[in-house]
Amino acid sequence: MRKIMIGVMGPGDSATEIDIKNAYELGKLIAQEGWILLTGGSNVGVMDAANKGAKEAGGLTIGILPSNHTNNISDAVDVAILTDVGNARNNINVLSSDVIVACGIGLGTISEIALALKNKKPVILLSGHPESQQLFKNLSPNLTFVAVDIQETIKRIHNLLKNAK
Amino acid sequence: MRKIMIGVMGPGDSATEIDIKNAYELGKLIAQEGWILLTGGSNVGVMDAANKGAKEAGGLTIGILPSNHTNNISDAVDVAILTDVGNARNNINVLSSDVIVACGIGLGTISEIALALKNKKPVILLSGHPESQQLFKNLSPNLTFVAVDIQETIKRIHNLLKNAK
């Protein structure tokens, strides 16, 4: 029976310290809830931190890689999906997640938020970037949520999953 | 020898009258310059209008479709590339264009602007959406350009192509 997957998206090399701390804690809480963590699978930034958090809590981690190899994969990814479709894998990330959390901002993350909302998937924006928050709230008011911290993010995921049933 | 392709991206059903007027004129001028027009190939909104403008001026038009069929293709597309990769075709659109013009805004267009900039492709934002202009200028100041009208857009494309040589 299909399991719940929570996608955590966010910058790689350009992730801030706060993004990385948030991603690690978020990964841990997602695993503690019994949800599967889905990320882009890279060994840097938000992706790596979220996977490490999830593994510390004994969760299952799925990494959707842009490449046809595992050279840049996070050690904390259990299941590696090698897409070899480059940045087009961002669309696979969001389609495969029940709820998407954007942890920080960057060009790749923006493409994922936009593709998620276009596919009618709910997106939680975790850290504060007023311009992008406003942009996505205007374009998709019913599916864009802003959370002030990890706890509110988890609470919001619970609500979204309950309503989706 | 590889020909120059200008990608015109923009909303479908949610395009404004100004977006459509701009897209039509832009398609015409692109064709008059001898450049090939590349769009997402749909029969609505900015894509359809740009293709019609280009054909009125006798240009060549390429449509990169999300589907495996031509049910929703613009009549003004000469060469239909049927990708069957859904919204992931947005990445193909921007990779295949020498310069990208965003004519209006929507979720799909935002994903294309973000993917273009991530791939180091120059993007010209044609109509005024202060939030998205500011967002992309902050994230990619050297590749994001704002144009006030069609004439400035064409002038900017000329400059970008000259510098790319």
Added chain:
Amino acid sequence: MRKIMIGVMGPGDSATEIDIKNAYELGKLIAQEGWILLTGGSNVGVMDAANKGAKEAGGLTIGILPSNHTNNISDAVDVAILTDVGNARNNINVLSSDVIVACGIGLGTISEIALALKNKKPVILLSGHPESQQLFKNLSPNLTFVAVDIQETIKRIHNLLKNAK
């Protein structure tokens, strides 16, 4: 740490009774070995049977779907990757598998065998189709293996995994 995934490929609607029996038993043995089962995720034919076998033995099952929805997904898939890239997902299937087993033959399966071998992945051909066996052995003698039954298939997977270390 990355887990081992065995891909089981084969026809959907056109699967024979033997293909389906083989796929079910194969799924069960793969799960008993502690390997993850990867398939195309459909609710018919070889894919459905392999997933059901794996779940009976308590394994973990990954389904790589061609669509952006789960309308045709096997009930026995735990983790659904919604690619929305149509038949292009066949390339993702083989890239993500450590070893590929072709259980029966069909056009989709042939494309997967060919893409697997092109990507230097080992392929085990389980049921007897002399023409396709000969074709692939000629084109890729070192990576194409023919197995007479399930037991030989599992033994071969063990050998291939040992050599890959």
Added chain:
Amino acid sequence: MRKIMIGVMGPGDSATEIDIKNAYELGKLIAQEGWILLTGGSNVGVMDAANKGAKEAGGLTIGILPSNHTNNISDAVDVAILTDVGNARNNINVLSSDVIVACGIGLGTISEIALALKNKKPVILLSGHPESQQLFKNLSPNLTFVAVDIQETIKRIHNLLKNAK
């Protein structure tokens, strides 16, 4: 108005002299008929030869590349579609072609023939590889055609296009 595109598929580095001679002549005749040539766009083997033949006859050539760059592109490609989806671009090649000609055989070409037939596209097998001819004729008797030479290939394309109207 959508133009007719003929896809010529075949091996790269492993192409035989006959494959390359056939591809060059075929590209020339396709261009003389006023059809657009579509290939995988590479600068080796069948792809390169077909593009060169088409350009000698003044035709238009489309190259669907697996990469996000043009490092390995044939000089004779006019329109480069940079997919960055690796071998998954084989599915785009066949979906975008009205008729597919397989000129020689290799693993990539086999995947293209199989994907074409799965998508209900007619395929003409130009050079003699009895095993693959037999395999595809068995699996898809109504869409698989064998041609003894270039002239029969062109005649067959005409018939297929007439019937498709």
